[in-house]
Every structure is written in C-alpha cells, then in structure tokens.
Amino acid sequence: MTSVHSTSSRIASLLAVLAAALGLSVCGDDATHRDWAAMDCNFAATLHGKGRVPAEEALDSIQKLSKDLETLLSDYDSSGPLSILRGRSGDTVSPDPRIVGILRETLPVVAASRGTLDIGVHDIKALWNLDSPDPRVPDSSAIDSLLRRRHGRAAPVPDSVLARAPFAILADGRVVLLVDSLPIDLGGVAKGWAVDRMSELLVRLGYPVHLIQGGGEIVSRGRKSSGKWRIGIKNPRETSTVAALVELDSGMAISTSGDYERFFLLDGIRYHHLLDPATGRPSRNGVASASLLCPTSAQCDRWSKPMFLLGPDRGAPLADSLGVPVLWILETPSGPCGKATSSWGARLVRDTLPSCDR
Amino acid sequence: MTVSATPRLLAPLDILLLAALVVAGSWGTWRLVSAPGGARAVVWVDGKRIAWYELDGARRTDSVQGALGYVEIEHGDGGVRILTAPCPSKLCVKQGHARKVGGKLVCVPSRVVVSIEGDLREGEALDAIH
Numbered sequence: 001m002t003s004v005h006s007t008s009s010r011i012a013s014l015l016a017v018l019a020a021a022l023g024l025s026v027c028g029d030d031a032t033h034r035d036w037a038a039m040d041c042n043f044a045a046t047l048h049g050k051g052r053v054p055a056e057e058a059l060d061s062i063q064k065l066s067k068d069l070e071t072l073l074s075d076y077d078s079s080g081p082l083s084i085l086r087g088r089s090g091d092t093v094s095p096d097p098r099i100v101g102i103l104r105e106t107l108p109v110v111a112a113s114r115g116t117l118d119i120g121v122h123d124i125k126a127l128w129n130l131d132s133p134d135p136r137v138p139d140s141s142a143i144d145s146l147l148r149r150r151h152g153r154a155a156p157v158p159d160s161v162l163a164r165a166p167f168a169i170l171a172d173g174r175v176v177l178l179v180d181s182l183p184i185d186l187g188g189v190a191k192g193w194a195v196d197r198m199s200e201l202l203v204r205l206g207y208p209v210h211l212i213q214g215g216g217e218i219v220s221r222g223r224k225s226s227g228k229w230r231i232g233i234k235n236p237r238e239t240s241t242v243a244a245l246v247e248l249d250s251g252m253a254i255s256t257s258g259d260y261e262r263f264f265l266l267d268g269i270r271y272h273h274l275l276d277p278a279t280g281r282p283s284r285n286g287v288a289s290a291s292l293l294c295p296t297s298a299q300c301d302r303w304s305k306p307m308f309l310l311g312p313d314r315g316a317p318l319a320d321s322l323g324v325p326v327l328w329i330l331e332t333p334s335g336p337c338g339k340a341t342s343s344w345g346a347r348l349v350r351d352t353l354p355s356c357d358r
Numbered sequence: 359m360t361v362s363a364t365p366r367l368l369a370p371l372d373i374l375l376l377a378a379l380v381v382a383g384s385w386g387t388w389r390l391v392s393a394p395g396g397a398r399a400v401v402w403v404d405g406k407r408i409a410w411y412e413l414d415g416a417r418r419t420d421s422v423q424g425a426l427g428y429v430e431i432e433h434g435d436g437g438v439r440i441l442t443a444p445c446p447s448k449l450c451v452k453q454g455h456a457r458k459v460g461g462k463l464v465c466v467p468s469r470v471v472v473s474i475e476g477d478l479r480e481g482e483a484l485d486a487i488h
Contacts, residue, residue, distance in 0.1 A: 034402070035400070035402040035462070035471040035473045036402060036404060036405035036469065036471060037404075037464055037465070037466045037468075037471055038466075040466055041464070041466065042464040042471050042473075044473070044486070046485065059405065063405045131449060132447065133446075133447060133452075211485050213488065215488075216488050218488060220485075226483075229485045229486075230483070230484050230485050231484065231485060231486050231487070231488070232460060232484045232486070232487035232488075233488065234487060234488065240456075240458040241458070242460075242484070242487060245484070254488075256488050262449075
C-alpha cells in the first residue's frame, strides 16, 4: 500500500509540475493584448492580471472609448463637437465639458511654448495634405495667405503673436472666442488626453497593471511580475531599429514626435508633418525626433511637438524647468546623434546613439 | 507471516504515463522557449485578431475584409506588406514592408492593423516601440 500511495503521490506531483509548466507556456504571465485603429493612428493595449470583467471585455470598453473620443475631438468633421469653436471673435459658446477640460490644460502651454503648440493649424495641415497619394509642396503664397488669415501677417510670425491664446475660458465653463473662424485642430493634444482617459477606465474595470499606446503616446500603469515596462525609441533614419531603450515606472508616460511618421521626400528634402506655426512649413532645425517622459500622457503629448520644434538649445532649459526629461535625436551629415537633458539618463537602459556633444 | 514482493517504485504503466507527460511537458517548454524567436505578423481588424502569419514562411498573399472592403496582404520571405487597400490615401501601401518586431502597418479608414510580434532580440522583450 505504501508503495502504491508513494507512486500516486509522485505522479500527482509530477502532474502538477508539468501542468504548471504547460500552463505557463500557453498563458505567459497572464497578459492580454490588442491592436486597433482609431483617432487617425494605431492604438495598442496590454493588460496584466484579472479584473472585475474579462480582459477582452475591458479591451472592448477602451476601444469603444477611443472611438467615442475620435468623434468628440475630430477636426475633420465640420459639423462635429469642435465646430462650435469656429465661430466669430467675441462669441461666447458652451462646448462639451471634456473639450473645455482639454482647452484649460492646453492654453497655458500655447503661451509657455512660445506658440510652438498651435491649436489652429487645421487648414495649413490640409493644404500640405501629407496623407495624399501624391503629396506636393504647396505654393508659398497659399501658405502665407493662411498665415495672414490666422495671425494677420505672413511668415515668419513672431513668437509674441503665436503665443496669444485663441480663447478665454470663463469660470462657468463657457468659452469666449478671440479669433474669427479658428481652424481648430486638437491633433497635438487629443491622443495623449485620450490615452489617460482609457488608462483611468482600465483601473475602474479592475486592471491596474497595463500599458496603452496611441500613436506616439504611451502610458504605463502598475508593475508587471516580470519587472518594469521597457519601451524602445526608433532610430528616426532606420525606423526598423531601436536607437534607445528606456524603463518606465508605474504611472509614467512617454511621447515621441518624429519627422519619420508622416513625410514625403522631394529633391532630397524631407517634408514632414511637424509644421512650424511661425512659417506654416515643416521645421528645419536638425531635429529628427524628440522623446519626453512625463507623469501623464496628456502632458507628454502637449509638450512633444514644442520640444521637437524648439530643439535642445531652446527646449532643454524649458524641459528642466518643467521637470520633464527629454531626448532629442538630431540629424547630422555623419548620421543621427543624441542630445538629452541631464534627467534623461536615469531612465535609459541603453542606447546606440553617439552623443551630439562629442 | 506474509512475505511481500519488493515494492516497485513505478509500474510499467506508470513509466509509460510519465514518459507521455515528459514528452508533453518538453513540447510545451519548447514552444515557450522557441516562440519568441519566430516573429509573426498578426492581423487585427477593428480590434479582432483574425489571422497571423509566420514571417519566415513561403511568400503568399491573403485578403482580409476591412471596414471599407478587402485589404490584400503579402507575407513571407521575412516580411509582410499591404499590396492593395481601399483607403483613399494608400498610406499603408506606401509603408512598404515591415520586417522587424514592433513594425506596424496601419490602414486607419479600413480599421486594419498588421503588427509584428515577438522578442526584439534573444532574451530582450520590449513592451512597446515607438
């Protein structure tokens, strides 16, 4: 009896070990992942653990939220919720409270970034039409005409003019329009804000450990059993390779603006989607990408295009004052090089970039 | 007094069972270890994972139904690309091949995403690349 019992126990133990091994091989560390398209870009989310609802149901919920926010914040729909902000100067309007919330966070950055964050560039972006199958450089006169309509002068528009807020927000949430027919465009701020809202929803659904990516915006929450979240930053001139690798703690966001995301090449010149509001043309400051680390995805999104446009010389002092670590990848004749704020190094696992200062 | 036979640790049937378990366990472990090395392209349509292809297979073409119509995908020979799509801009077609882990091809109007999954390099999994 003893031997039979012993054999059964051994087999039971072996079964348990093998079942665990098989279970691990099938389920990994209990992560569920999804990719989808919304808000004019790719979204991806990875959830760890088990929540109050099944993981797929939680992913359905944030995917639906992304589509609802796409409708709320789209500047392509001339009759959408944003259109209320395209009225006459002096009008007082009552936008959706979520739009007012975004504007409250955005207007201070318009001023602090010296107008490099501009939420009235829809018509200039449409003129460049980088998404066209056959993109081309617009006439200078057409660009200047739009700048005159927007700012009352042609390129280059001075910082002092660009930094003026196009709205005043009243205490009761109503908005006073300060510009006629503003071509409103929240493309530089909406995705990061949306990613934060999706992260909050996942926490409410019982998934405090997750990573969400919306285009160049990423937010992490919680800590995986396998350690910190590891994010690769693309080499802007060889986008299938990773130029730098950073680790994120719980509740950190990273954002990257790069000239490789939407562009066309003509006569050796790269015409990209990061338009300088002062000129209405793609910036030419030698920056190929700018990556930021922030407490929220919304903050990262609001500051990533300004940091790209300001470059390290003007951007680094501002980034230090904000407490935001930034890595700029610059294009040089000998290839890309990296230049970062002193705080960036604390998050860096490794990089393959030569320093621009050498 | 009864003399019992020397207790056997395992009967022949037990050994057979154990051998089967060892084979099954080894297979599972092999899959666990080997899966990251083989990058694969996963096709998502409106958030639903509808297909995946091994990148190092023979070159083939497949069609998936997106929100605007059929999207034609070529995969194999170490890469994946979108051959045709009903999206007005054809941006996803112009993206060309994706060959490395983290690469994505996105047809926003069609709600189609092709994502290459796997480890970046031996023993180094990344949570996201951007």
